[in-house]
Amino acid sequence: MSVNKVDVAIVGGGVHGCSTAYHLAKKGFKVALFERDYLTSGGTGRCAAGIRLQFGTEANCLLAQYNIQCFKTMDQDLGFPVTIEYDPAGYMWIAYTEPQAQLLQRNVAFQNSLGSPTRYLTPAQIKETAPHVNTEGMLGASFCQEDGHVNPHTVTFAYADAAMRLGAEIHKKTPVTGLIVKNGKAAGVHTTKGDWEADAVVVCAGAWSVEIAKWAGFDLPITPERHQVLITEPVERMKHPMTLCLDDGSYWKQCPNGTFYMGWDNPLDEHDTEYIVNWHFLHEVSSRIVAKMPLMAGIRVVRQWSGPYDITPDKQAIVGESPMKGLFLDCGWSGHGFQFGPSIGRVMSELVNNEKPFVDVRVFRYSRFAENDLFFEPFCI
Numbered sequence: 001m002s003v004n005k006v007d008v009a010i011v012g013g014g015v016h017g018c019s020t021a022y023h024l025a026k027k028g029f030k031v032a033l034f035e036r037d038y039l040t041s042g043g044t045g046r047c048a049a050g051i052r053l054q055f056g057t058e059a060n061c062l063l064a065q066y067n068i069q070c071f072k073t074m075d076q077d078l079g080f081p082v083t084i085e086y087d088p089a090g091y092m093w094i095a096y097t098e099p100q101a102q103l104l105q106r107n108v109a110f111q112n113s114l115g116s117p118t119r120y121l122t123p124a125q126i127k128e129t130a131p132h133v134n135t136e137g138m139l140g141a142s143f144c145q146e147d148g149h150v151n152p153h154t155v156t157f158a159y160a161d162a163a164m165r166l167g168a169e170i171h172k173k174t175p176v177t178g179l180i181v182k183n184g185k186a187a188g189v190h191t192t193k194g195d196w197e198a199d200a201v202v203v204c205a206g207a208w209s210v211e212i213a214k215w216a217g218f219d220l221p222i223t224p225e226r227h228q229v230l231i232t233e234p235v236e237r238m239k240h241p242m243t244l245c246l247d248d249g250s251y252w253k254q255c256p257n258g259t260f261y262m263g264w265d266n267p268l269d270e271h272d273t274e275y276i277v278n279w280h281f282l283h284e285v286s287s288r289i290v291a292k293m294p295l296m297a298g299i300r301v302v303r304q305w306s307g308p309y310d311i312t313p314d315k316q317a318i319v320g321e322s323p324m325k326g327l328f329l330d331c332g333w334s335g336h337g338f339q340f341g342p343s344i345g346r347v348m349s350e351l352v353n354n355e356k357p358f359v360d361v362r363v364f365r366y367s368r369f370a371e372n373d374l375f376f377e378p379f380c381i
Helices: 015-026 058-078 098-113 123-129 152-165 206-215 279-292 294-298 338-352
Strands: 008-011 031-034 091-095 119-121 140-144 169-171 176-182 185-191 194-197 200-203 223-232 242-245 251-254 260-263 301-311 318-321 327-331
Touching (some): 008 015, 008 185, 015 031, 015 152, 015 338, 031 152, 058 338, 091 098, 091 123, 098 119, 098 140, 119 123, 123 140, 152 338, 176 206, 185 200, 200 206, 200 338, 206 301, 206 327, 223 279, 260 279, 279 294, 279 301, 318 338, 327 338
Parallel strands (some): 008 200, 031 169, 091 242, 200 327
Antiparallel strands (some): 091 140, 119 140, 223 260, 242 251, 251 260, 318 327
16 A cells, blocks of 8 residues: 655644644645544634734734734735635723733733733723723723734635645545654654655644644643633624623624624633533623623524633643654644634744744743743733
8 A cells, every 4th residue: 555655744624733734835845734524623613713912921922913914914815715804803801900900001011012002991991992891890901903803714724725725735534543653753643544654743633632642652731621602693893892801701702794702711611622512601601791791682692602722731832842753732722822823833834844933932842841830921811
C-alpha cells in the first residue's frame, strides 16, 4: 500500500487548524489537515466569535492588534466569496465593584500605552454607548470601538479555502487515531482513512488535544468545560456593543441578522465535551440578562446549544513545541481562542519553519506548568 507523505499534518479543523494550514501552505509546505467531523464542528462553530483589543498582558495585546487588522481586511485578503461579517460594534466590559473598576482602568491605561484606543466609560457614557442597558449598580466600563465580532464559520471556511488553493489537503470526516513515532519524534498520524507521514504534527484539537498528548507520552493540564448559549429570534438592529459583565460573567451581543447571542460564565458548568443543554441555564441566563437589558424581555429564545472550552490552570493557551520533538501544540485557549486564529496560525507556521515568531509567545510554553511560572491574564472571565 502506498504511503501518504506531507511536510506537516494538522489535527483539528477549527479556525486555528485552518489558519495554520493556510500560513504553512503560503510558505510552501505540503500540508494535510484532518478533522474528525466537519470544519467548525468543535469549539469554533459554537463560540460567540467576539474579537477584541482589550487584554491585560503584552503578548495578548500585541497578538490581538494583529488579529483585528487581519479581520478588517480578511474578505479581500483571502478572497472567499462569502463575507466574514466583520462588525466593529465595539466591546464593553462592565464593572460593578471598585476593584473591578480599578482593574478596568489599569487595563485601559496599559492598552493605551501599546496603541490600542480603549476608553474608560462612566455610567452616563455607558448609557450613551448602549442606550438600552440598565446602568443600575454599574460603576464604569472599558470600551473599544474597534472591537466587535465576526462569523466564525465563514472565517474558518475562508482560511480552509485559501489553504486548498495553495495546495493544502483538507480531510473532513477523518478522525486521527494515533501518532506515528520514529526515534522518539512525531512522524505523522494514523487516521481512519490511512496513514500520513509528516516531518511535523500540529495539534489544534481544543479539549480533544489531551488524548493526542497521551499518545505522545505526556499529560496536558487541560480540563474540558461545557458552556451553553442562547439564541433569540431576529429583531431590529439596535445600537449596542458586545457586552460582558464582570459581576457574574453574563454576556450578550446582537448579530448582523438581528438575533441576540447570550451566555453566562456558569460556575457549575460540567467538565465534559458533551453537547448537552438544560432548562436551568435557560432560566438563569434569561433572568440575568433581562435584568441588565430590560428590552430583551419580549424577545423569544429560539435556540440553545453548548460547546467545549479547553481550560488550563492559568486559563491561558499552550503554544509551541511539545515534550515530543516534532509535535507542536496550539490548544488550551480557555474560551477566548477563536479571535487568535489569524495571529496564532502565523505563529505556528513560523515555529514549524524554525523562525522567530513575530510576537514572542514563550509565555505560552508547555513547560511553564512544571516550572510554576503560570501566565495570568487579568482580562479574561
